[in-house]
Every structure is written in C-alpha cells, then in structure tokens.
Amino acid sequence: MSDPTSPELRAIKNLKQIAREEFILPGTAICGGCGGLAALRLAAKVLGPKTVFVNAAGCFTLLATFPYTPFKGSWLYTTMASAAAGAQGVRDALDVLIARGKVAAADDVEVVVVAGDGSTYDMALSATSGAIFRGLDFWYFCYDNESYGNTGMQMSSATPYGARTLTTPVGEHARAGTEHGKKDLFEIWRAHRPAYLATVSPRFPIDLTNKFLKAKQLRGPKLFIAHAPCPTGWLYDPELTADYARLAVETGIFALKEAVDGVVTHTYVPRRHRPVEEYLRGQGRYRHLFEPVRNEEAIHKIQEQVDRYWANVHETTGAAR
Amino acid sequence: MLRIRFHGRGGQGMKTASRILGSAAFRAGFCVQDSPVYGAERRGAPMAAFTRIDRVQIRERGAIVRPDLVVVADDTLLTDPAAQPLAGCDAESTVLVNSTRDEAALRQEVPAYTGRLLTADFTAVALATTHALASLSTALGVAAACLVGLSLADSLAGLDDELTESHMSMAQKEANRQLAQTVYAQASSWAPVREREDSRIAETAPLVEVTFDPPRLAGPSIYAVGNSPQRRTGNWRQFRPVLQVERCTRCWICFVRCPEAAISLDAQEYPVVDYDECKGCLLCVHECPTHAFTVEKEVR
CATH class of the missing domain: 3.40.920.10 (Pyruvate-ferredoxin oxidoreductase, PFOR, domain III)
Structure with missing residues (x-):
C-alpha cells in the first residue's frame, strides 16, 4: 500500500500527466494492435517498476518467452487455474522474508496477477475466489478478449451472445454463433466485497490511470477487468483496436465502472448511447449477423440487453439521462 | 511425392x-x-x-x-x-x-x-x-x-x-x-517443379540428442531484465507509419495509444517511432486527429 497522501497518487486530468517511462518494453511476441497489451502498458505505468507479475497461461504467455522479457520487474508463470494461488505464495513469501529482515521493507513489491478471460472467467474462478475471500493484498488484471485467444479463438464464458468462435460456429441450429450470454464476472467478484474492483478500457487512458491510482491507496484485493479488443480473434484490422474499444463504451456494451467495498459507481456514462450495431458491424466475429441476411432478432436481442442494463443503472442511481 | x-x-x-x-x-x-x-x-x-x-x-x-x-x-x-x-x-x-x-x-x-x-x-x-x-x-x-x-x-x-x-x-x-x-x-510462365527421382524415399530428420542438465541451466528461466527489444519485432511490419512533423500538434495521442510502447516523445514532445520494434499495426495512423502519419509500404 502506498502513502495515500502522496501527490503522485492524485487523480490525473489530462493525457499529458500519463507517465512517459515504459514498464513493459516492446519486442514481445504479442500480436500487433493488441488491446490487452495497450491496457496493461498503461496500467504498468501506474504500478511502476517494483512489481512481480504472476502470469496465468494465455496470450500473455508470449510477453516473456525465453530468453526475452519485456518487464523491468519480476515475472512468474503459472497454469491457467492457479495465478491467484501463485500470487498468494509470492505475497506470503515476501511478508515472511520482510518479517525476518531478509528483505528490506523498502524493497517490497506489488504482486500483480495477469490473466486472460479463459483463465479468469472459467478455470481460475475458484482460486481467485479463495484469494479475494482471504483478503490477499494483490492486484488482478484480467485482459478480456472474450475467448480463448491464445489457442485460436474458442468460446469462453466471457464470449458474448452473437459472436462466432471456433467452437461456436454459425449453423442452421445456431444462427447467432454463441448462444450463451457473457458471464457477469464483475458482479461475481463484487459479491466477495474486494477492496477495489473496476472495469477499464485502453481507449480511456485517463479513466484507467485514475482507477489504478485509486487502487494503489488501498490494501487488499484490487481487481480489474480490461476490455481487450483482439484483431486476430475478432477479425478486424489491427489499426481499429482503439475504435472498437471506444465503440464498446459508447454503445454501452462495455460499462466503465468501479466498486469500492462493493458500492458501484459508473465512471463514464455516455449522454446518449450509440446503437450496438456500430460496434458489431465490421468485426468478422459478428459478420453472420449482417450477411448474407440480417439477423434482426439477434441484433435486437443484443441491443435489448444493453438497454436493460442501463435502464437498471439509471433507476438504481437516479442518474439523469 | x-x-x-x-x-x-x-x-x-x-x-x-x-x-x-x-x-x-x-x-x-x-x-x-x-x-x-x-x-x-x-x-x-x-x-x-x-x-x-x-x-x-x-x-x-x-x-x-x-x-x-x-x-x-x-x-x-x-x-x-x-x-x-x-x-x-x-x-x-x-x-x-x-x-x-x-x-x-x-x-x-x-x-x-x-x-x-x-x-x-x-x-x-x-x-x-x-x-x-x-x-x-x-x-x-x-x-x-x-x-x-x-x-x-x-x-x-x-x-x-x-x-x-x-x-x-x-x-x-x-x-x-x-x-x-x-x-x-x-x-504459368515458370517451368513446373519436377518430382525428384528418389522422392518416395522417406525423409528422416536428424534426432536431437537430449542431455540432462540441472534445472537452473535447463529451465527456461530468464535472468535478464527488460531485454525484449533485442528481438527487434520491427521486421514484422508490412507498412510503416511515417510522421509528417509539420502536421503534428504534439497531442500525445499516438504515444498513449500505441500498444507496443514503440512510440516515445522527444525533448519537444514530438512522437518518435522506434522502427526496430514497431510491428506496423498502424493504430497511430488511424488515431491521429490531424492525420500527421502517412503510410509507406515496407521495402527492405
């Protein structure tokens, strides 16, 4: 936990207050135009050099591949289901070593889990639940590209309704592709009452930076779900990553919010939401909703889900439209 | 074959x-x-x-x-x-x-x-x-x-x-x-590839001799820090973003949005693309509000 009165932790107001120093260097084998990397890079600028990243298997396996690492700090690799357990081990070891005087308190580091949605939403749900329940002082950064991206875009429980994946192809009996709805991980995590919980988008760097600055002042589980547009898996040109990140927020599909001790605040509420179609159209994974025949029913269903979510937000917060 | x-x-x-x-x-x-x-x-x-x-x-x-x-x-x-x-x-x-x-x-x-x-x-x-x-x-x-x-x-x-x-x-x-x-x-102007006379003889790749080494040597542990730029992912690029300085307003947008940290800012806050590392995703070109980047096809 950093000193909350420190001026470095004050919320920023413009882009030029973002740190110029890099903490995740270029040269990784991650795809060009990766939305997840864009978000992690900005997060790392707040986390600084004194970190140990505990990385669940996934796309970000490719960050540190022998003999190269992009990190200025340490990195530990775990199986998909056990990153939070790995974080517990690292945190406990550090605490013990500091208590015994073998590591100076000034050399303490932040323990940061980095995991994809396949790990986070599916396999590691239990280990993470345990770590949050125990009040572990750690960070959790989930880069959510809504599929098992590293293995070629198979459906995960983060895949949204209507997206085509390798394991949910479009057919006569599944005209929408994925028929399931996306698991609401934010609410599952929130039910644990972690110290801090937030969603972030690489296209909203000030919002992202301020959320990490805020969390830095808290002790306990600090959990982040980062929207991670994926040109390789979602099938669009890499240059459009920031566009789709923006459209996800502006259509209301991806809500920017945080929860401190379980109390939810939406940190960005668009005055008027754009139609979801603007986000869906153009992504190859949704092409079947528009070609060769428009699937009105599916598009309507997605719009309806978004409208219902925000109607509920406005109702419970009393926020004016 | x-x-x-x-x-x-x-x-x-x-x-x-x-x-x-x-x-x-x-x-x-x-x-x-x-x-x-x-x-x-x-x-x-x-x-x-x-x-x-x-x-x-x-x-x-x-x-x-x-x-x-x-x-x-x-x-x-x-x-x-x-x-x-x-x-x-x-x-x-x-x-x-x-x-x-x-x-x-x-x-x-x-x-x-x-x-x-x-x-x-x-x-x-x-x-x-x-x-x-x-x-x-x-x-x-x-x-x-x-x-x-x-x-x-x-x-x-x-x-x-x-x-x-x-x-x-x-x-x-x-x-x-x-x-x-x-x-x-x-x-069609090229002569077709011919089958080799011994083409049916199965190929055999030489076997790699696996030696036993202690985990500290044999394990893929990385003891260096921040050495990934040595990989030089710049050769992944098909197209290169080129800054036209006169159009740049030094707004920082390309620097902030580059996923790769391949754009830094110079002393005057102008963006500098690191061509040794830039993978050519062209996100900077697309995002620049003043269209200060042009695109050039890589010719190496």
Missing part, C-alpha cells in the same frame, strides 16, 4: 495458402497432406506450413526436411535465423519469394543457395485486386498450385473449398477468385 514448404509471418495467410494448394491437389485426385507448425505463432511472427502431394497414400509425417518447392511470403524471412526458409534446399529445389526485388538482389542475401529462385511482387498484385493483405494466401497458394502443375480449374476449386470456410464477404470472395486467375496466368 512432392514436398512443399510455406514460410510466412502470422497473418500473411501461409497456413491458408498451404490448404489451398492441398485442396487443389485433392480436387485433382491426388493424395494430400497439409499441416501448419503450431506453436506460439502470432501476427507477424515467423511460421511455416507443409504440404505433401503424392499419387499414393502418404505415410510420412511431420516437418518437411528436403523440400521440392519453398514459398516465402516475405523476403525478410530469407535471412531470419528463426525462420530458416532455405534449410534443406539443394540444387534441385525451387524457391518462390514474394518480393519487390529481383533474383540477383535476393541471391546476394543467400549466396549458398544454388537451386532455382523465382521472385514476383505478389503483395502488389493482391492489393491491387482485393485491397486486402490477407489475400496473399490466395496468391501464393494458387502460384504454388500452378508451379506443381495443377490446372487452373483444380486450383480454383481448391480455392473455393477454402473460401467457403472463411468469414469473407461475397465481394471479397469474388475478388479472391479474380486474383487467383491473374496469379495463375503469371505463374
């Missing part, structure tokens, strides 16, 4: 090119096998795919060691130690390189290679017809089909098999068929 090896970078479609060739040969009545190298390949990272074609059932498996035809999607791979596209090539091999440079210029890079070397700028042809870089798979798959002596009809049938599976729009599929015909006509 004919053995064809494709080398490309993730996203250039060489896995698909290998499938197009395989499907075309299958349509022509041959026994076929095709497989890409699966690993940690990513958009831009070197990858390979293998196609075997024979009149009888193919029992050979695995990587192709001594290829009859090698198709290289990108001439920067020729000297890439991770890709080694010319490994196992000899005087009887044919190497087809997608490049803007001529044969003499390419031979200077690979002086040890003595076989046939063909070159053409398929990227330009693909972009002119389909406006999509991914259609390089169609161009090189069909060029390979032509080079191994398959007919235009079979090549188009093989292409159609692959297009059916793809997520492309109808217009894009048609553009790819157009491209196939153009490329086939172009490749």
Whole structure:
C-alpha cells in the first residue's frame, strides 16, 4: 500500500500527466494492435517498476518467452487455474522474508496477477475466489478478449451472445454463433466485497490511470477487468483496436465502472448511447449477423440487453439521462 | 511425392495458402497432406506450413526436411535465423519469394543457395485486386498450385473449398477468385517443379540428442531484465507509419495509444517511432486527429 497522501497518487486530468517511462518494453511476441497489451502498458505505468507479475497461461504467455522479457520487474508463470494461488505464495513469501529482515521493507513489491478471460472467467474462478475471500493484498488484471485467444479463438464464458468462435460456429441450429450470454464476472467478484474492483478500457487512458491510482491507496484485493479488443480473434484490422474499444463504451456494451467495498459507481456514462450495431458491424466475429441476411432478432436481442442494463443503472442511481 | 514448404509471418495467410494448394491437389485426385507448425505463432511472427502431394497414400509425417518447392511470403524471412526458409534446399529445389526485388538482389542475401529462385511482387498484385493483405494466401497458394502443375480449374476449386470456410464477404470472395486467375496466368510462365527421382524415399530428420542438465541451466528461466527489444519485432511490419512533423500538434495521442510502447516523445514532445520494434499495426495512423502519419509500404 502506498502513502495515500502522496501527490503522485492524485487523480490525473489530462493525457499529458500519463507517465512517459515504459514498464513493459516492446519486442514481445504479442500480436500487433493488441488491446490487452495497450491496457496493461498503461496500467504498468501506474504500478511502476517494483512489481512481480504472476502470469496465468494465455496470450500473455508470449510477453516473456525465453530468453526475452519485456518487464523491468519480476515475472512468474503459472497454469491457467492457479495465478491467484501463485500470487498468494509470492505475497506470503515476501511478508515472511520482510518479517525476518531478509528483505528490506523498502524493497517490497506489488504482486500483480495477469490473466486472460479463459483463465479468469472459467478455470481460475475458484482460486481467485479463495484469494479475494482471504483478503490477499494483490492486484488482478484480467485482459478480456472474450475467448480463448491464445489457442485460436474458442468460446469462453466471457464470449458474448452473437459472436462466432471456433467452437461456436454459425449453423442452421445456431444462427447467432454463441448462444450463451457473457458471464457477469464483475458482479461475481463484487459479491466477495474486494477492496477495489473496476472495469477499464485502453481507449480511456485517463479513466484507467485514475482507477489504478485509486487502487494503489488501498490494501487488499484490487481487481480489474480490461476490455481487450483482439484483431486476430475478432477479425478486424489491427489499426481499429482503439475504435472498437471506444465503440464498446459508447454503445454501452462495455460499462466503465468501479466498486469500492462493493458500492458501484459508473465512471463514464455516455449522454446518449450509440446503437450496438456500430460496434458489431465490421468485426468478422459478428459478420453472420449482417450477411448474407440480417439477423434482426439477434441484433435486437443484443441491443435489448444493453438497454436493460442501463435502464437498471439509471433507476438504481437516479442518474439523469 | 512432392514436398512443399510455406514460410510466412502470422497473418500473411501461409497456413491458408498451404490448404489451398492441398485442396487443389485433392480436387485433382491426388493424395494430400497439409499441416501448419503450431506453436506460439502470432501476427507477424515467423511460421511455416507443409504440404505433401503424392499419387499414393502418404505415410510420412511431420516437418518437411528436403523440400521440392519453398514459398516465402516475405523476403525478410530469407535471412531470419528463426525462420530458416532455405534449410534443406539443394540444387534441385525451387524457391518462390514474394518480393519487390529481383533474383540477383535476393541471391546476394543467400549466396549458398544454388537451386532455382523465382521472385514476383505478389503483395502488389493482391492489393491491387482485393485491397486486402490477407489475400496473399490466395496468391501464393494458387502460384504454388500452378508451379506443381495443377490446372487452373483444380486450383480454383481448391480455392473455393477454402473460401467457403472463411468469414469473407461475397465481394471479397469474388475478388479472391479474380486474383487467383491473374496469379495463375503469371505463374504459368515458370517451368513446373519436377518430382525428384528418389522422392518416395522417406525423409528422416536428424534426432536431437537430449542431455540432462540441472534445472537452473535447463529451465527456461530468464535472468535478464527488460531485454525484449533485442528481438527487434520491427521486421514484422508490412507498412510503416511515417510522421509528417509539420502536421503534428504534439497531442500525445499516438504515444498513449500505441500498444507496443514503440512510440516515445522527444525533448519537444514530438512522437518518435522506434522502427526496430514497431510491428506496423498502424493504430497511430488511424488515431491521429490531424492525420500527421502517412503510410509507406515496407521495402527492405
């Protein structure tokens, strides 16, 4: 936990207050135009050099591949289901070593889990639940590209309704592709009452930076779900990553919010939401909703889900439209 | 048996090119096998795919060691130690390189290679017809089909098999068929690849002797810090963003949004693209509010 009165932790107001120093260097084998990397890079600028990243298997396996690492700090690799357990081990070891005087308190580091949605939403749900329940002082950064991206875009429980994946192809009996709805991980995590919980988008760097600055002042589980547009898996040109990140927020599909001790605040509420179609159209994974025949029913269903979510937000917060 | 090896970078479609060739040969009545190298390949990272074609059932498996035809999607791979596209090539091999440079210029890079070397700028042809870089798979798959002596009809049938599976729009599929015909006509001027006399003799890759080392030596632990820039991912790039300084307002947007940390700011806060590392995603070009970046096709 950093000193909350420190001026470095004050919320920023413009882009030029973002740190110029890099903490995740270029040269990784991650795809060009990766939305997840864009978000992690900005997060790392707040986390600084004194970190140990505990990385669940996934796309970000490719960050540190022998003999190269992009990190200025340490990195530990775990199986998909056990990153939070790995974080517990690292945190406990550090605490013990500091208590015994073998590591100076000034050399303490932040323990940061980095995991994809396949790990986070599916396999590691239990280990993470345990770590949050125990009040572990750690960070959790989930880069959510809504599929098992590293293995070629198979459906995960983060895949949204209507997206085509390798394991949910479009057919006569599944005209929408994925028929399931996306698991609401934010609410599952929130039910644990972690110290801090937030969603972030690489296209909203000030919002992202301020959320990490805020969390830095808290002790306990600090959990982040980062929207991670994926040109390789979602099938669009890499240059459009920031566009789709923006459209996800502006259509209301991806809500920017945080929860401190379980109390939810939406940190960005668009005055008027754009139609979801603007986000869906153009992504190859949704092409079947528009070609060769428009699937009105599916598009309507997605719009309806978004409208219902925000109607509920406005109702419970009393926020004016 | 004919053995064809494709080398490309993730996203250039060489896995698909290998499938197009395989499907075309299958349509022509041959026994076929095709497989890409699966690993940690990513958009831009070197990858390979293998196609075997024979009149009888193919029992050979695995990587192709001594290829009859090698198709290289990108001439920067020729000297890439991770890709080694010319490994196992000899005087009887044919190497087809997608490049803007001529044969003499390419031979200077690979002086040890003595076989046939063909070159053409398929990227330009693909972009002119389909406006999509991914259609390089169609161009090189069909060029390979032509080079191994398959007919235009079979090549188009093989292409159609692959297009059916793809997520492309109808217009894009048609553009790819157009491209196939153009490329086939172009490749017809080259003499077809001949089967080797001893082609049925199974290939054997030398076995790697595995020695036992203590975990500290044998484990893939990294003791360095921040050394990834040494990998130089700049050679993944197909197009390069170039800053036109006079249009730049120093707004920081490209610096903040570059996923790679490949853009830094100089003392006057002008962005500086690190071309050793920039993967060419062109996000900066698309995001710049004053259109201060122009795009140049990489010519190496």
